[in-house]
Amino acid sequence: FVYHRMKDHPVETKDGLGLGLVDASGQYKRSWSLWALTNRFDIIPNKLSCGFQHLPYVLLKRALHSVDGHFTTTRPLPSGYKLERTWKLFREYQANTKLIFECVRTHDKRNFPSIHQNCENQEAWGPLGYIYIDQSTNSRAAPIYRCRSGTDYFISPDSNCENTTNEGLLGYVLS
Structure with missing residues (x-):
């Protein structure tokens, strides 16, 4: 903020x-x-907007552009991207959660999520939200993985990464 x-x-x-x-x-x-x-939660019906309508969550978005590939964010999507799917992350820290980050590769500007605050020595765009570390706090939480196909990064609940490269578990999300 x-x-x-x-x-x-x-x-x-x-x-x-x-x-x-x-x-x-x-x-x-x-x-x-x-x-x-704006964002009045004290009146009924509330007037939450600008992403706050999902509190206590933020929406983790997987989007696709016909030329530029996938994009992972909790922000508004860039022009030309079509939303494929969303999951819920916590906006603020909760028990058994960790912060994950939105990153961009410096040499080709490809967007990717990371569990590392330094974005694996790439460009840091900031926090995405808090993700469950495991399913012990919420049995409905499902795993989400960082996947890569060539230079295209995306997130998927599929441990086989839709027949591409699995670069690791990010954590557990709510649908």
Whole structure:
């Protein structure tokens, strides 16, 4: 998360930076109502959006592009990718979970998931979410594997990786 002060500060605004929801004179900006009225879980029906509608989960997405191959993310999909399947990861730490990460290979910009925070010495895009370490906490959790076909990385619940290379178990997810 990126946090910034709610009210613009004169030192920043003189240089053109005004990230607050309230200007230096105390007037609410137009973005205030968007911020204040979005993702309200305290009213019925709730108005959760922007990924928060799945709390306490985030959706782990497997998508495919006809030219660029697969993409694994919990963020909105890049243009041209078609969603193939989703699974649930926890947004915050839970017992018996670990954080997994979204990574990109530096030489060809191929997206892949990793259990390593340093993204196996590749480019780190940030956390995907928390995944079960095993099935002891939730018997409904299913294994998910990192798979590779040539330079195309994808995730699959199939331990045979759909007849491609299994690069290892990431953890256990909920459907």
